[in-house]
Amino acid sequence: MKSPAVTLVTSLVLVSLSDAHATSDVTVRFALVVGHNRAEGKGRADLRYADDDAVATHRLLVRAGVRSVLLARLDADTRALNPRLVPDGPPRWGELAAALKRLRREMRASAREGARPEFILFYSGHGDVSGGEGYVLLEDRRLTRSLLYGVVLSGLPTARNHVVVDACKSYYLAFDKGPGGKRAPYHRSFIGAPSRPRNTGFVLSTSSDRDSHEWERFQAGVFSHEVRSALQGGGDADNDGRITYAELGAFLRTANRGISNPRFRPDFVIRPPGHPSGNLAQPFLSWPRPDERSAALVVDRPGHLYLEDVEGRRLLDVNAASGQSLMLRLPRERLFLRRADNSREYGLELGEAGGGTAGGAAGGRTVRLSRLRATPLSLARRGAMHLALERLFAGGFSKREVAEFVIFFERECLPPGAAPPAVVVSGTDPLVVRLSHELDTEVGILPADLYTTSLQLSVGYAWHMTRLWALQLRLAYLRSYAKDLREQLEENFGIHRRRFAEIDYFGEIGVLFKPIHGRLFLFEGYATHWEVFLSAAAVVGRMEGGDRTEREPSGRGPRVFVGGASGIGLRWILTRSVSLRSDLRQMVLHADGDLYYPLAVTLGLAVNIGGDA
Amino acid sequence: MRQVVPVLLVVLGLGIPSRPAVAHGPLYRNEILFAVGTMPASATSKGLTLYGSYTLRFTRHIGWEVLGGMWFFSSRRDAGISLEDELSNNYDVQPTAECTLEALINSNLIFTPLRGDLLVLGDVEIGGEVFLNLGYAMGSFSNDRSASGLDAGLGVRLRLGHHTSVRLDLREYLFFHEGSHEHNFHLSVGLGLGF
Numbered sequence: 097m098k099s100p101a102v103t104l105v106t107s108l109v110l111v112s113l114s115d116a117h118a119t120s121d122v123t124v125r126f127a128l129v130v131g132h133n134r135a136e137g138k139g140r141a142d143l144r145y146a147d148d149d150a151v152a153t154h155r156l157l158v159r160a161g162v163r164s165v166l167l168a169r170l171d172a173d174t175r176a177l178n179p180r181l182v183p184d185g186p187p188r189w190g191e192l193a194a195a196l197k198r199l200r201r202e203m204r205a206s207a208r209e210g211a212r213p214e215f216i217l218f219y220s221g222h223g224d225v226s227g228g229e230g231y232v233l234l235e236d237r238r239l240t241r242s243l244l245y246g247v248v249l250s251g252l253p254t255a256r257n258h259v260v261v262d263a264c265k266s267y268y269l270a271f272d273k274g275p276g277g278k279r280a281p282y283h284r285s286f287i288g289a290p291s292r293p294r295n296t297g298f299v300l301s302t303s304s305d306r307d308s309h310e311w312e313r314f315q316a317g318v319f320s321h322e323v324r325s326a327l328q329g330g331g332d333a334d335n336d337g338r339i340t341y342a343e344l345g346a347f348l349r350t351a352n353r354g355i356s357n358p359r360f361r362p363d364f365v366i367r368p369p370g371h372p373s374g375n376l377a378q379p380f381l382s383w384p385r386p387d388e389r390s391a392a393l394v395v396d397r398p399g400h401l402y403l404e405d406v407e408g409r410r411l412l413d414v415n416a417a418s419g420q421s422l423m424l425r426l427p428r429e430r431l432f433l434r435r436a437d438n439s440r441e442y443g444l445e446l447g448e449a450g451g452g453t454a455g456g457a458a459g460g461r462t463v464r465l466s467r468l469r470a471t472p473l474s475l476a477r478r479g480a481m482h483l484a485l486e487r488l489f490a491g492g493f494s495k496r497e498v499a500e501f502v503i504f505f506e507r508e509c510l511p512p513g514a515a516p517p518a519v520v521v522s523g524t525d526p527l528v529v530r531l532s533h534e535l536d537t538e539v540g541i542l543p544a545d546l547y548t549t550s551l552q553l554s555v556g557y558a559w560h561m562t563r564l565w566a567l568q569l570r571l572a573y574l575r576s577y578a579k580d581l582r583e584q585l586e587e588n589f590g591i592h593r594r595r596f597a598e599i600d601y602f603g604e605i606g607v608l609f610k611p612i613h614g615r616l617f618l619f620e621g622y623a624t625h626w627e628v629f630l631s632a633a634a635v636v637g638r639m640e641g642g643d644r645t646e647r648e649p650s651g652r653g654p655r656v657f658v659g660g661a662s663g664i665g666l667r668w669i670l671t672r673s674v675s676l677r678s679d680l681r682q683m684v685l686h687a688d689g690d691l692y693y694p695l696a697v698t699l700g701l702a703v704n705i706g707g708d709a
Numbered sequence: 710m711r712q713v714v715p716v717l718l719v720v721l722g723l724g725i726p727s728r729p730a731v732a733h734g735p736l737y738r739n740e741i742l743f744a745v746g747t748m749p750a751s752a753t754s755k756g757l758t759l760y761g762s763y764t765l766r767f768t769r770h771i772g773w774e775v776l777g778g779m780w781f782f783s784s785r786r787d788a789g790i791s792l793e794d795e796l797s798n799n800y801d802v803q804p805t806a807e808c809t810l811e812a813l814i815n816s817n818l819i820f821t822p823l824r825g826d827l828l829v830l831g832d833v834e835i836g837g838e839v840f841l842n843l844g845y846a847m848g849s850f851s852n853d854r855s856a857s858g859l860d861a862g863l864g865v866r867l868r869l870g871h872h873t874s875v876r877l878d879l880r881e882y883l884f885f886h887e888g889s890h891e892h893n894f895h896l897s898v899g900l901g902l903g904f
Contacts (some may be wrong), residue, residue, distance in 0.1 A: 370826065375826075548797070564830065589800065591802075611830050612827050614825060614827030614828050616824060616825035616826075619770065619822060625728075626827070626837075628827075637806060665864075
């Protein structure tokens with residue numbers, strides 16, 4: 097039968113675990129989407145589709161439940177295609193700063209409510225390098241790397257940030273330019289740019305001095321279109337509704353690898369949040385269950401398909417490998433799904449009044465490709481670049497591509513000496529949970545004595561003065577039990593029980609030094625926070641028993657001891673307010689000229705009051 | 710039955726695919742460990758140990774410590790604090806001959822459910838793992854007897870670089886002999902070399 101204490105502790109742990117899971121799952125995403133067609137000066141041509149990319153990305157994010165702010169000046173074609181869409185402002189620095197201010201306020205509010213805010217910055221437009229520093233263009237000024245790090249991404253109350261840039265030389269907006277104007281290995285910039293927020297991931301359209309491509313067939317930047325295709329489910333290899341950096345990177349790599357001419361092949365860079373190598377398992381975007389804003393199309397047949405809306409806007413391209421199904425998240429409107437060779441077309445009615453196969457979540461609509469009827473089509477194509485770009489999405493995408501990309505990333509992209517396992521975290525990341533006041537209760541044993549096992553029950557208070565140091569008080573009561581050897585000595589050889597030393601109780605005051613803390617992921621998913629600490633304390637208490645003396649021939653009576661204790665401990669932070677800790681302490685005690693060396697192993701449950709994350 | 714256990718471990722190990730089947734494969738597949746340890750809770754097997762092992766990692770979560778070996782290079786007896794001496798000096802009791810663990814070999818499945826990042830002094834980032842082990846052990850004792858048993862434990866790995874890591878292992882060896890069993894708690898700290 098379980099004792100009430102065991103039941104209580106078990107209940108507390110279970111409640112704590114469920115609490116931790118609940119709080120860590122509430123991610124609220126905020127986005128700033130900027131599109132700007134204009135070039136700087138007369139030497140370069142304006143872009144045609146940067147504003148279209150911004151609009152399409154904004155719409156996608158809104159469907160995914162992201163609070164998105166759109167800064168773009170729409171050209172005539174884009175306005176005609178989106179007559180009811182009014183951007184939140186033009187792509188100017190003042191509007192950008194004001195939008196950021198609003199978003200920061202909303203992020204803080206959501207954080208206060210227990211959510212975990214994340215920030216997405218999407219930019220589509222012209223970019224270049226000046227003085228070794230990359231920049232992208234706004235209407236009235238350059239958005240440089242310094243501004244990006246020092247203003248845009250600075251002080252965000254977010255767990256993670258995600259920066260997507262589709263612009264020429266976008267690599268240098270995030271990373272340093274190498275010596276002599278050459279591309280620097282990306283890891284140098286990680287080390288040489290300490291101001292780069294470590295909780296920020298990057299998805300960039302170029303890996304060097306390359307230009308980005310637009311393609312009129314997509315009516316979009318090629319890279320932006322690929323990113324949107326992945327985020328709408330084309331890259332969700334495990335169909336869990338979360339598109340991770342691994343999946344996004346694998347999707348982009350697979351989509352582009354069919355183009356043999358590097359001049360035409362999009363060349364992207366992807367770096368997940370973390371320093372220096374990042375954790376590819378982190379999600380970039382998570383989709384809610386299909387609802388009134390979005391529906392789902394299960395692509396359960398292999399081959400290259402693309403999707404257009406009634407206005408002819410190309411929403412995505414996808415190519416499911418044989419045996420791989422992909423769940424696409426689509427707007428609830430009339431859509432056309434076509435084979436890439438334009439041989440067949442499938443009509444999709446995903447609106448409220450449409451057909452399709454209802455299923456999935458309540459109120460949502462899920463349609464399977466295998467149940468749709470196709471009609472034949474024909475279309476002419478032309479041009480060398482068209483022929484090259486038609487090789488986009490030529491390869492099938494599946495979980496295998498994700499696995500290959502992860503191996504490729506670790507072999508080709510990790511900087512020398514970087515920690516091999518997934519690296520996440522930091523900066524303003526709540527990964528580092530700062531404790532303030534801690535009350536704990538511990539149970540433990542003193543197992544090292546040959547003759548006696550002691551059970552220890554203690555209560556403690558720790559004041560965590562800084563992230564590295566804490567002051568700790570502890571009171572402990574011990575109950576001792578004879579081991580087999582001692583029982584034999586007492587029973588068979590008449591050794592008096594007072595010949596064996598036993599600690600009755602003690603108090604200690606000392607410090608905790610916490611040099612290591614961080615976050616470990618359970619199977620690359622659920623995050624758990626840990627802390628390793630060292631302890632040192634002065635100890636005073638009462639003991640009885642011990643070697644006989646002339647004055648006490650039958651053994652020692654009760655007496656006071658003083659001494660010290662040092663040890664190592666591990667803390668598992670379950671929630672902001674509850675943690676489990678385990679301590680291993682070696683004590684050196686002095687009592688009436690004798691020394692004792694008890695070793696204590698304890699396990700405790702701690703309640704943390706105050707602090708932050 | 711005892712002979713079946715190591716065979717089963719070998720079969721299990723060979724049955725796991727050599728290529729990672731999931732997205733997160735290990736960066737290196739082989740690891741050699743050199744460690745120094747102690748058995749702090751043992752009444753008889755005091756002193757320092759040397760421990761070494763070779764581990765084959767199949768995925769980031771599953772590995773097989775193919776063979777490990779531990780040897781006491783400094784015992785209580787060497788330090789003049791044997792149980793025999795203690796009982797004789799303190800209680801005038803002459804015990805029967807001590808039976809102390811002198812060496813062992815083992816083979817374990819290694820399961821690594823937790824991996825991530827740790828910050829050292831709030832600045833330097835290193836990778837960290839928490840792993841569990843379960844396997845077979847055979848111990849050699851001072852009275853020329855040997856015993857088979859179980860090896861279960863918990864470990865923490867702190868990665869220093871691509872190929873090096875520091876490992877802390879806490880293991881419980883449970884040996885069975887003629888109807889009785891004996892616990893041996895082993896604590897070790899070592900350097901792992903991956904390749």
